Amino acid sequence: METFYLKDSEDHIKLGQALKAAGLVESGADAKQAVQDGSVKVNGEIDTRRGRKLRDGDLVEYGGETVRIAVGK
Template sequence: MEIIKIKTPFIQLQQLLKFAGVVEEGTDAKILIQEGYVTLNGETETRRGKKIYPGDEVLISYDGQKISLKVDGENI
């Protein structure tokens, strides 16, 4: 599981996938999310703008790959 540190109270799901280097383009993130390849805390998430908070876990499963991300925040 990769830990992704953010300096803001939350990050949108589409932005998280780009920030973590899972995708290069926002359109790629959009496709993964809308096609149901992304789960948030064990539930399928299809909203690109879903707010992801520290402590949340995101799993991306596609093309036989699984990428696991956990969001961690800094004390602001």
């Protein structure tokens, strides 16, 4: 499991942005498609809201990979 750290000034990141920033997808369009297809899970449940706000401790699963969202190092 990898960890994606939020910037110190942020308390959340949107699901679509997180997929791209964590390297799970190549582009925003790919993130949109993956979320709309129901291929992305947040905390173990399928979530089709690209704008879903992810916060410290949330887990994102896509393509056999899991990323944990955490507050900056």
